[in-house]
Amino acid sequence: MSRYTHVLRSVAVGATALALSSFSLMHSALAQSTIKLGSVLSITGPASFLGDPEDKTLKMYVDKINAAGGVDGKKIELVVYDDGGDANKARTFATRLVEDDKVVAMIGGSTTGTTMAMIPVFEEAQIPFISFAGAVEIIDPVRKYVFKTPHTDKMACEKIFENIKARKFTKVAMISGTDGFGSSMRAECLKVAPNYGVSIVAEETYGPRDSDMTAQLTKIKAAPGVEAVVNPGFGQGPAIVTRNYAQLGMSSTPFYQSHGVASKSFIELAGPAAEGVRLPAAALLVADKLPDNDPQKKVVTEYKATYEDTTKQPVSTFGGHAYDGLYILVDAMKRAKSTDPKKVRDEIEATKGFVGTGGIVTMSPTDHLGLDLSAFRMLEVKNGDWTLVQPGS
Structure with missing residues (x-):
């Protein structure tokens, strides 16, 4: 090999290393400027009547939050997987969100079966998980990193x-x-x-x-x-x-x-x-029939109008569960002034007086739902x- 060829190759190697380093720095800067949230929903399959409005709601309101400047200046990057109502697929996607996508929080789980399959993954990873499913067993007994938005069975x-x-x-x-x-x-x-x-x-x-x-x-x-x-x-x-x-x-x-x-x-x-x-x-189904002094009226009428105007479909309480989960999480991140999963978890648990589509939410270390019977x-x-x-x- 001539000295000239050796020099050229050295320059080429150096340029490649510099390019890779620059890409890595750019990728790191991009990652720091975004908040990666995960969601596993039953968008298709027998539970699509749950997952489809949840999916539409999350994407609609993530866009809305990002257009308004994001969360403390950081844009939300939403990673969504469709489990088709299959609990085994849900667990696989949950693992992917933790290990490959590196999400800081999870909002989703359309059914009790898929939610229960994913709980061990997020508990072990110590990543907050807000479920949209109904069964009381999701939050009773209380698990440190697991919360939910719908009223229980x-x-x-x-x-x-x-x-x-x-x-x-x-x-x-x-x-x-x-x-x-x-x-x-x-x-x-x-x-x-x-x-x-x-x-x-x-x-x-x-x-x-x-x-x-x-x-x-x-x-x-x-x-x-x-x-x-x-x-x-x-x-x-x-x-x-x-x-x-x-x-x-x-x-x-x-x-x-x-x-x-x-x-x-x-x-x-x-x-x-x-x-x-x-x-x-939830009050969402009768938004227009609520008295004007009802504390939920403003939230449910605005969500109903936004959802129906955007999707051209009737509103359901299931999309409302997604709305509540997203904003409980966003509010927690703002209060924590951080996206650190442990700090965010602590602030979700400290949620008090959050007015959502499902009711007025006040959580505690012994209550990871935060709704009482008056919410129904x-x-x-x-x-x-x-x-x-x-x-x-």
Whole structure:
């Protein structure tokens, strides 16, 4: 090799090293100027009615936050994966967010099953995780790094039985889905029913792929003394149950659904059979019907208008859970004046008086939800729309 060739190669190697070093510095500077947040959602698949509005909401409001200057001058970089409702995929994506994407926090988990699969990953990594799923087992017992925004299945049972007691009913039947949420809510309802003087006198279940629940409902119809029926479940199952309920002429017996169907799509799927169905849900579904002095009115009406104007779709409480989770996290980062996961976790737990679409949130070391029963509104379907049930009726 000539000396000239050697020099040229040395220069080339040096230039390459300098370029790589410059790229590394640029990449490092870019990373420091952004906040990387992770999200694993069921955007497609059987739980897409949850994940799709959550995905749309997060992207819409991250853009809004970034356009306004970000968080303390740093732009949010949102990394989203679609688990299709599969718990194994969710756990794989959670691991990728931690190990490859290096996120500082996680907001997502559309279902109880996917959330429970991801919890160990974020707990071990000590990264705050705000779930959008319903079951109380997500935050009870309390896990240090895990929080959630939706009302729990236990709260749904309590709100339903509170209304049943007000109507002076004591004998109730249940028909429950066998999915993670349906099973969990069934168990919670069985636990709290005696507190309201309610006896469960008949019980049936159905699977996530069942397309007709007439046989189970026929048994409930034949059970003596049933005064009301409760359906713990989510997805299309409750709409099928509701249609079968009407087909069997059971509509004169009060029928309750859970907040797992708190979107207009339930009414559309159930059709006229939904008339008279009651369920506990967030104020978001009746935003325009809230009194002007309601502390949530401004938040829920603005979110509803923004979501519907942007997506051209009806608002659902599920997108609202994502809105709440994102802003609880952003507020925590601002108070912490840091994106350090441990400092952010501490500030999420210190959240007080946050007015969201789901209610007014005040968390503590023993409460990683921060909502009480007053955050739930009892709704009834009338003329194909949600209406507020007045207290005591």
